[in-house]
Amino acid sequence: MAECVMEDGSRFAIPHGTELLAEQVGGHEFIKGKQTMSMLKNKDGHVLKYINKPILGEKENKFYEVLQNTEDPELLKLKKFVPEYFGTTTLKIANQDVRFLILSNLIEDLHEPRIMDIKIGYQTHEPGAPKEKVLAExxxxxxxxxxxxxxxxxxxxxxxxxxxxxKYGKDFGKHLQKDAVKNLFKTFVDQYSSPTISIHTLQSFLHQLHQIQSWFESQRIYHFYSSSLLFSYDEHRAHVHMIDFAHVIPATDNNLDSNYLGGLNSVVKLFQTILDELQADKT
Known part of the structure; x- marks a missing residue:
């Protein structure tokens, strides 16, 4: 077994045939003695996502199982933006049985991928969450x-x-202010010092975002809380995927998911503004 050393000096062995997912952004990293574990990658190249809280983990697992077996036309539209699901597995780590979701690697076709995790929604706690959870979120x-x-x-x-x-993690994000977001987005898509690549990346992002946006403008099946959009690209390809579904709940009120849609619209607006500016500079 390979041994990994974390920043705090703690060590643990990961099972043979797996490795840490080096490209992970956001999410949890392994800290010995705490219920956190970074994502792993298995010998097939699939991503292993740690189920760190059984109830929430089972909710996310159930969400993937529903999508896996669905014949609902609306959910089939959603499915193409979600990681492919291959079930679950249990691994022995630090003398504990640890369960993981097995998911497709969303960036396996990218060279030195540029990646951004954007958690969508003005509200990231589920309705009815305990007061302490609400205040924390x-x-x-x-x-x-x-x-x-x-x-x-x-x-x-x-x-x-x-x-x-x-890499820039949660601490950076927690201190990020409103007026700095646009420049961060511009820096993110300007990784090749090439306006042409930036424009093509933005156009691809927006094409995919408009499809997701269209789905949310009509779907009344789910409400998504604390769910993210994962943006990734290299000089040839750009992807937008939806990830993190531990806090997805049925839309029993038959209303649109205005919380998610509001944040999604802001992302679309920002990327569109940057694209318009880049295209104007080229003319």
């Missing part, structure tokens, strides 16, 4: 969540001078 990412309807738990770029990967 409302206090996090307040610089962007209250104004834009989304927050940024993490992103990854490459330093143009050194060529080395740079």
């Amino acid at each position: 409302e206090s996090k990412y307040s610089g962007t969540k209250k104004s834009w309807g989304f927050c940024i738990p993490g992103y990854q770029i490459y330093n143009k001078e050194t060529g080395k990967r740079e």
Whole structure:
């Protein structure tokens, strides 16, 4: 078994045939003695997502199972933006049985992928959550969540001078303020010092976002809380996927998911504004 050393000096062995998912942004990282575990990658290249809270983990697992077996035309539209699901597995880690979801690797076709995790919604707690949970969620990412309807738990770029990967995590996102978001988006899509690549990336992002937006403008099946859009690209391809479904609940009120749609609309507006500016500069 390979041994991993975390920033706090703690060590643990991961099972043979797996490795840490180096491209993970946002989410949890492994800290010995705590119920956290970073994502892994198995020998097939699939991503293993740790089920750290059984009830929420089972909810997310059930969501994937519903999509896996659905024949509902509305859910089939959603399915193409969600990681492919291959069931679950249990691994022995630090003398504990640990369950994982087995999901497709959304960035396996990208070279040195630039990645951004954007958690969507003005509200990230489920309705009826305990007061302590509500207060905790409302206090996090307040610089962007209250104004834009989304927050940024993490992103990854490459330093143009050194060529080395740079990651920015939750601490960065929690201190991010409203007025800095547009420049961050511009920096994210300007990773090749090429307006042409940036424009093509933005056009691809927006094409996919408009499809997701169209789905949310009509679907009355689910309400999504604390769910993210994962943006990834290299100089040839760009992807938008929906991830994190532990807090998805049925839309029993038959209303649109205005909370998610509001944040999604803000993301679309920002990317469209940046695209318009880049195209104007080229003419």
